[in-house]
Amino acid sequence: MFKLLKKSNKSNARLGVLTTARGKVSTPFFMPIATKAAIKSLVVSEVKEMGAEIILSNTYHNLLRPGLDIIKKFGSLHKFMDTDLPILTDSGGYQVFSLSKLRKIKGDNIEFQSHIDGKKYVLNPKKVIDIQVVLGSDIMMVLDECVGLPTTKAKALEALERTSRWAKIAIDYKNALNKKSKTIKKQLVFGIVQGADYKDLRLRSAKELTDMNFDGYAIGGLAVGEPAKTMYKVLSYTTPALPEDKARYLMGVGYPENIVEAVKAGVDMFDCVIPTREARHGKLYLWKGKRSAVIASAARQSSRARPSWYETINITNSKFAKDSHSINDTNLKNYSLAYLHHLFKTNESLGLRLATLNNLDFYMSLMKNIRQAIKQGKL
Amino acid sequence: MFKLLKKSNKSNARLGVLTTARGKVSTPFFMPIATKAAIKSLVVSEVKEMGAEIILSNTYHNLLRPGLDIIKKFGSLHKFMDTDLPILTDSGGYQVFSLSKLRKIKGDNIEFQSHIDGKKYVLNPKKVIDIQVVLGSDIMMVLDECVGLPTTKAKALEALERTSRWAKIAIDYKNALNKKSKTIKKQLVFGIVQGADYKDLRLRSAKELTDMNFDGYAIGGLAVGEPAKTMYKVLSYTTPALPEDKARYLMGVGYPENIVEAVKAGVDMFDCVIPTREARHGKLYLWKGKRSAVIASAARQSSRARPSWYETINITNSKFAKDSHSINDTNLKNYSLAYLHHLFKTNESLGLRLATLNNLDFYMSLMKNIRQAIKQGKL
Numbered sequence: 001m002f003k004l005l006k007k008s009n010k011s012n013a014r015l016g017v018l019t020t021a022r023g024k025v026s027t028p029f030f031m032p033i034a035t036k037a038a039i040k041s042l043v044v045s046e047v048k049e050m051g052a053e054i055i056l057s058n059t060y061h062n063l064l065r066p067g068l069d070i071i072k073k074f075g076s077l078h079k080f081m082d083t084d085l086p087i088l089t090d091s092g093g094y095q096v097f098s099l100s101k102l103r104k105i106k107g108d109n110i111e112f113q114s115h116i117d118g119k120k121y122v123l124n125p126k127k128v129i130d131i132q133v134v135l136g137s138d139i140m141m142v143l144d145e146c147v148g149l150p151t152t153k154a155k156a157l158e159a160l161e162r163t164s165r166w167a168k169i170a171i172d173y174k175n176a177l178n179k180k181s182k183t184i185k186k187q188l189v190f191g192i193v194q195g196a197d198y199k200d201l202r203l204r205s206a207k208e209l210t211d212m213n214f215d216g217y218a219i220g221g222l223a224v225g226e227p228a229k230t231m232y233k234v235l236s237y238t239t240p241a242l243p244e245d246k247a248r249y250l251m252g253v254g255y256p257e258n259i260v261e262a263v264k265a266g267v268d269m270f271d272c273v274i275p276t277r278e279a280r281h282g283k284l285y286l287w288k289g290k291r292s293a294v295i296a297s298a299a300r301q302s303s304r305a306r307p308s309w310y311e312t313i314n315i316t317n318s319k320f321a322k323d324s325h326s327i328n329d330t331n332l333k334n335y336s337l338a339y340l341h342h343l344f345k346t347n348e349s350l351g352l353r354l355a356t357l358n359n360l361d362f363y364m365s366l367m368k369n370i371r372q373a374i375k376q377g378k379l
Numbered sequence: 380m381f382k383l384l385k386k387s388n389k390s391n392a393r394l395g396v397l398t399t400a401r402g403k404v405s406t407p408f409f410m411p412i413a414t415k416a417a418i419k420s421l422v423v424s425e426v427k428e429m430g431a432e433i434i435l436s437n438t439y440h441n442l443l444r445p446g447l448d449i450i451k452k453f454g455s456l457h458k459f460m461d462t463d464l465p466i467l468t469d470s471g472g473y474q475v476f477s478l479s480k481l482r483k484i485k486g487d488n489i490e491f492q493s494h495i496d497g498k499k500y501v502l503n504p505k506k507v508i509d510i511q512v513v514l515g516s517d518i519m520m521v522l523d524e525c526v527g528l529p530t531t532k533a534k535a536l537e538a539l540e541r542t543s544r545w546a547k548i549a550i551d552y553k554n555a556l557n558k559k560s561k562t563i564k565k566q567l568v569f570g571i572v573q574g575a576d577y578k579d580l581r582l583r584s585a586k587e588l589t590d591m592n593f594d595g596y597a598i599g600g601l602a603v604g605e606p607a608k609t610m611y612k613v614l615s616y617t618t619p620a621l622p623e624d625k626a627r628y629l630m631g632v633g634y635p636e637n638i639v640e641a642v643k644a645g646v647d648m649f650d651c652v653i654p655t656r657e658a659r660h661g662k663l664y665l666w667k668g669k670r671s672a673v674i675a676s677a678a679r680q681s682s683r684a685r686p687s688w689y690e691t692i693n694i695t696n697s698k699f700a701k702d703s704h705s706i707n708d709t710n711l712k713n714y715s716l717a718y719l720h721h722l723f724k725t726n727e728s729l730g731l732r733l734a735t736l737n738n739l740d741f742y743m744s745l746m747k748n749i750r751q752a753i754k755q756g757k758l
Contacts, residue, residue, distance in 0.1 A: 066700065080721075341445075
């Protein structure tokens, strides 16, 4: 399902293709987020036009609303939200631990209450697979326990051991389902490496999961409050511990420079709320200089806190009130910064839409240029 | 500038074409509203695809934000918001009287404070023309005084006399400008008939304005709190008092049945916040039955409070949670009512966008079918 096309000789960057039930996806890629079965203010065809070949949604959120009975009625999450793109669904583990109320772990069951209406739910490794079968997820994630950073080794170890046990339950269950259904067999399932920032724990987690033979491997427990340096350090020893012939997914990352650095460390897949969430607050990601030329310098600067190859601006700043420059030179060349400033100042919802279009286009363009740079031997 | 193509022999309905500097517009038409230089959550190309040939914006709102210096920099409102469609701009008179604070009329000047930041402004009949020259309005409206209903005859008379005096100042000023600039000459200017629900006053207002030879005539002071019956009554004697060879514009109207009835009374142009504002609250306008067949029955039912040819639903109602029917059979056939319900329940901004797309499509389709029905002699 994952085909490695090229390995860089400048870094651990890789070029590849991931094949899912609903189509092939060129790696490295970034997944626009449709947490609650919708990309903020956009229709899926708009992110497809920007080059997105896969999107991400969330098990926890879809379980709560609209609820599985409704998705079942429609046949899949894809049909419910009208897209033919593949969808990766996060397992909901992270949300159960971060959002839900009155959480209790009893054996392999997590009991929790919805953060919306207090309704009680139980999740466990098998149920999370069952839910993703209903959603029709092209890539399923197993239930895991993600701890924030910094954390103690004892806590990290406990989460790791639970994550490995749950991963084993999940993969055995999924393999059993594969024998009953060709459709389910086509749904990929990824394990999630934990272990906080302890090298021995990360290596142990990677080994335990690799032995279970997942379709791909995610690196979880990063982008949870640690400095970028720590993230890069963890990646430096975790990605080499993962098999070359499987896709590697760094969950919830990140800023553009984090993505460049992670690609150099051998990561193939990304998702992050940054482009959509920051659009809501009027923060725009903009290229500085010719974008095709910036990736090589980006590669050199990726560990810097403030790279010179892109900038962020806050469009609500009054200095943009009369700025007649285009928002960008791709999908928003007909709209000026002044107009977008006006839309934010007057609370016109079109502002959110244009800002989201800009930021996702930036991220999609970033990935396109990263792939190009690997191809050309520049990254 | 207005060409009458056909007069119905069943009613006073008319088919025509209005020629503006930026293109021809088939009448009767409805103008989607871009009050603050943006259509709620949509880009103009989307309403163009639905068949909109002209949109409406507002002098008062554009004066306050973004402000004239910014529009001047861009050359026109069209360039600022990126559209090549003609724009009619309301004069701002209505907003000055309904929105602004600390309003004082001194001679022909209205002094007022911005409802946003308290900043002081002065408007008068000439200045309103000047502003619309800067906006590049394809159809300018003169400054008028609109009184709510019910009102006393004394008040209605005072407003009428002021409106006529201001109209005269405006048209003389505009005619003088025409001699200096070919661009300004191409901008149409409409007078606004006032007179509340007093027949003699309406006839007097129509006569006084007609004598000034405007490019078209609006009927103001309706849809200001009166029952539909009153509106229809006023139309029944006001439209015949207007010249046949000029377009007639009923300002701020209305519900679909109001539009059908007004078309039958001889009105050619409409605008209203209903489709966009009600979309925000999840109220959807939907056809009942084949839409091409409904207009004839609509014509018979247009004075009914609850016509049978369309329905409104509130998408937030839980009965739509599992409704897999398409939102409509035109621009949203791939999205279900259940999905739109979900978007509203989860406060996803895409919900507002889809609801607005539905409602404006309903209104555009209504006008298309009205024009078709007149053509076929059915209205």
